[in-house]
Amino acid sequence: MMKVVEGSYAVAHAVMCCQPDVISAYPITPQTHIVENLSQLVADGELDSEFVTVDSEFSAMSALVGSCAAGARSYSSSTSQGLALMYEVLYNVSGLRMPIVMTVANRAMGAPLNIWNDQQDSVGARDCGWIQLYAENVQEAVDLTPQAYKIAEDPNILTPVMACMDGFVLTHVYEPVELLDKDAVQKFLPPFKPKYVLDPKNPMTIGAFADPSTYTEFRYLQFEAQERALKKIEDVAKEFKETFGRYYGGIIDTYQAEDAEIMIVTMGSVIGTIKDAIDEMRAEGIKVGLTKIRSYRPFPVQALRNALKDCSVIAVIEKDVSIGMEAGILNDLKSAFYNSKIRTPIIGFTAGLGGRDITIKDIRKIVEKARAAEKGIESEFEFLNLRKEII
Amino acid sequence: MQNLFTPGHRACAGCAMPTTIRLVLDAAGENTIVVSPTGCLEVTSTPYPESSWNVPWLHSLFENAASVASGVEVTLRRQCKDTNVICIGGDGSTFDIGIGSISGMFDRGHNIKYICYDNEAYMNTGVQRSGSTPFCVHTTTTPAGKESLGNPRPKKDMPAIAVAHNVPYVATASVAYPVDLRKKIKRSLEIPGPAYIQVNAPCITGWTFEAGSTIEIARLAVETGLWPLYEMVDGKLAGVKKIRALKPVEDYLKAQGRYKHLFKKSGGPDVLKAIQGIAQSNIEKYGLVD
DSSP states (O other), X not given: OEEEEEHHHHHHHHHHHTOOSEEEEOOOTTTHHHHHHHHHHHHTTSSOOEEEEOSSHHHHHHHHHHHHHTTOOEEEEEOHHHHHHTHHHHHHHHHTTOOOEEEEEEOOOSSSOOOSOOSHHHHTTGGGSXXXXXXXXXXXXXXXXXXXXXXXXXXXXXXXXEEEEETTTTTSOEEEEEOOOHHHHHHHSOOOOOSOOOOTTSOOEESXXXXXXXXXXHHHHHHHHHHHHHHHHHHHHHHHHHHHOOOOOSSEEEESOTTOSEEEEEOSTHHHHHHHHHHHHHHTTOOEEEEEESEEESOOHHHHHHHHSSOSEEEEEESOOOTTSOOHHHHHHHHHHHTSSOOOOEEEEEOOXXXXXXXXXXXXXXXXXXXXXXXXXXXXXXXXXXXXXXO | OOOSBOSOOOOOTTOHHHHHHHHHHHHHOSSEXXXXXXXXXXXXXXXXXXXXXXXXXXXXXXXXXXXXXXXXXXXXXXXXXXXXXXXXXXXXXXXXXXXXXXXXXXXXXXXXXXXXXXXXXXXTTTSBOOTTOOTTOOOSSSOEETTEESOOSOOOOHXXXXXXXXXXXXXXXXXXXXXXXXXXXXXXXXXXXXXXXXXXXXXXXXIIOOTTOHHHHXXXXXXXXXXXXXXXXXXXXXXXXXXXXXXXXXXXXXXXXXXXXXXXXXTHHHHHHHHHHHHHHHHHHHTOOO
């Protein structure tokens, strides 16, 4: 049954259905409603979890290192500065192969301080060894939660997952959502049974240091697991569809892509606006389509090559910037295509930084620029709607 | 009884740390999980694929052992397991970089016993000053020199910080007093909630003293009043190791290279007086001498 609820409640409810043993989080806007809801669910006895209130995001993720090592399904949520404060632990968690799931309520990074949405925080953490999945709407953020655990806890993957949802745009919006059924989630997601745990009857050293003769192989094994995750993400999405009837694509999804000449590539909540813009333009005969990235890490190289091989121009829209070298998706996409036969022009737009709205008009503007780039690229990368008058 | 911390580790000959760990684990027994921060202990005891630990042992980062242990402890509680959770870290991770995590752990009241093997500087990285470094000690970042008599600040009072968190059991101990140390570990495990025990653990390379005199140096620290041995239960002084024959601080300082500048430089005598003053204030504060 569809219910109109806030995005944060919907996600907290989804977390509850996954029955984490331990939750540890530190409050930060716009993540707060998620952890407040979880705290209330624990307080009301609806969720049987240990909620550890900590002194920082750094400690939140650190506590989960301990809980996970002791055999607990473990959950956190954070964003922006909080995610940055966790940075050191993020590498540690993935290196220790701990299947922790964290909802990232995507927000801009300071300075200047800004609490509004963009995706600089998680895109900036792309190399930490976590799987990163991005939700388009609240329903997908809900559905990503059990999927994330199922992917992370697979013994062949054992990699932490960030389930990313745009801050405010998705965390604070009220929209009709199909809340998950706890029993159905229990069937979909079996109990967490880690192979290696801290146990005095079978003492094990976890977190030894590795010298140059072994360090590379630890990293390689993580790399390999992420490559395996490409298929796992797809499989889990399909399994989810069988149980719950909803499917958003696996590692990518497409919209109006079949005969598209102009292809937009993006991820996150801006997709809703883009789909509306595409509908408008399609009605006018403009052959524009969308490729949505669901999995940013692992980056779906082959899937993107297949999805984008037939269009005549590609426009990337993303809410992040790599200061000094364009932006995340744009860099990765070009890199994915360099050794392929695809020579389609690619242009990139950084948009929606620090919560600036991206409108249908903006999408149309980008499509016009893409059309022009078919004949020759004038600008490979730009900040959309730059307010030159205040610079 | 099985040795819970086995030989073969890479600690320096004459290091007080492995002895301290042995004593702690002897007292705690095998139903124990240890969480350690980065530091000498971690580096010398767990070069992959080897390990000196015969109890479950977890290392994550330099500044988060208390937070990591918190996660372990809540999980064990949830699983209804009655296993000791002990953090063992050096003074750098305890006094400085990890103090936020420790404060959080104390504040939440976890049943975790935090043991600091205190060698009074960042020894693993090459003897840099920490918040635990005593007054006028030469370290590589507070070197004695023409214009310097070493570390300009006194040692941070970490046990008092623990007491200020209402930690029910706080104690100091010394590797030179193994019976006392074992007793304190056992007592801490009997009292529910967090505990903080700070163990004086001389470092042969950082303090520079004669090989073989580790225990003697640690004993001198106690006998001069510079390392008072005491217990605080529920914030109140509950036990003190009395000094039978009080010795002048020079006896302790002279035996160590880290203080040698005090016996050569013109400002030295004043500093020696000041350090004797620190000992005197400990003697009065804790009633160390009858």
